[in-house]
Amino acid sequence: MTAVSFQPSAVSQKEVVLRAEGLSKRFGGLLAVQNVTFTQYAGEILAVIGPNGAGKTTLLNLLSGVYRPTSGRLHLLGRDVTGESMEARCHxxxxxxxxxxxxxxxxxxxxxxxVGALFGKSGVTLPEARERAYDLLERTGLAAHADKAAHELTLLQDKRLEVARALATQPRVLLLDEVMAGLRPAEAQEAVALVRSVQGSGVSVLFIEHIMPVVRDLADRVVVMDQGQVIAEGTYREVTANPQVVAAYLGTEEGLQA
Ligand SMILES: Nc1ncnc2c1ncn2[C@@H]1O[C@H](COP(=O)(O)OP(=O)(O)OP(=O)(O)O)[C@@H](O)[C@H]1O
Ligand SMILES: [Mg+2]
Incomplete structure (x- = not known):
């Protein structure tokens, strides 16, 4: 018998890793995040950009569970995690x-x-966690500093440690908030390579970044926020050509160096 294989379309095969539906967060009279809806697919690098105070970090806090939304829902890997703690989302x-x-x-x-390795998945033994930590220090360029106290690190090293700690929890989706800020261009390029290697290991990455060349080099898709709302979504080229996006950045300190 000849097997007739059914090939579902590429689109229907795309796994959704994150789905935000109408997320809002109110601080007193301020709607810091307003009705934000977006989808992230498996393996995708998604950038969230926007001028200072646009609500990017607040959105990340809603995604990671630091805050509960005033309204809206969040699905992680097909599960509604809106009411779940930061720890539960990490697990x-x-x-x-x-x-x-x-x-x-x-x-x-x-x-x-x-600690990150122990915190992430249950059932990890201490020797396993210690070994994974060494691997991650190699990958993030911190191996030579393994035995230093964390407070002795420079800013660049601090940022690498922050990424290593997040990776140690073995995430399927990694959220990064301006991990390249304050880095020199060569250092930022190293960080870009690190994010690429993270993607290469099968992790979907959502990152907030002000440095436009980094966004251009890394992002498969860009979500632009202004005053709490998503004002544009698309490729880097599409969003940087969008008049509403250009207007949102007009007169801001960082500008839009597209
Ligand atoms: N815990 C809080 N309580 C009250 N207001 C807050 C709180 N956190 C953020 N805000 C306000 O919400 C708005 C969005 O802030 P948020 O930090 O999310 O912006 P952002 O886009 O990350 O900015 P930046 O690019 O400067 O990091 C700002 O007006 C900020 O002052
Ligand atoms: Mg921020």
Whole structure:
């Protein structure tokens, strides 16, 4: 018998890793995030850009579970996690690096990453966690600093540690908040390569970034926020040619160096 194989279209095969539906967050009189809807597909690198105060970090806080939304829903890997804690989302496969890095300052660099490895998936033994931490220090260029106390690191090294700690939890989706800020161009290129290698290992990445060349080089798709709302979505070329996006950046400090 000849098997007739059914080939579903490429579109229907795309797995959705993150789906935000009408997410809003109110702080008193301010709607910091307003009715934000977007979809991220498996393997995709998605950038969230927008002028200062646009609501990007607040959105990330809604995704990672730091805040509960005032309204809206969030699905992670097909599951509604709207009411779930940061820890539960982490166990479910969501990793996150913060804009303001906060390692345990008195612990060594290696210990900090080991904690991440223990925290992420249940059932990881301490030797496994320690070994994974060493691997990640190699990948993030921190191996030579493994035994330093975290407070001895430079800004660049701090950012790498933050990414290593997030990766240690073995996420399927990694959220990064301005991990390239303050880096020199050569350092930013290294960070770009690191994010690419993370994508290459099968992780979907959602990142917030002000440095436009980095967004251009990395993002498969860009979501643009202004005053809490999504004002555009598309490729880097599409969004940077969008008059509403150009207007949102007019007169801002960072500008839109497209
Ligand atoms: N915890 C909070 N309480 C009250 N207002 C807040 C809080 N967090 C953020 N905001 C306000 O919400 C708005 C969006 O802030 P958010 O930090 O999300 O912006 P952002 O896009 O990340 O900006 P930046 O590019 O400067 O990091 C701002 O007006 C900010 O002052
Ligand atoms: Mg921010």
């Amino acid at each position: 479910a496969g969501l990793g996150r690096a913060f804009q303001i890095v906060r390692p345990f300052p008195e612990m060594t660099v290696h210990e900090n990453v080991t």
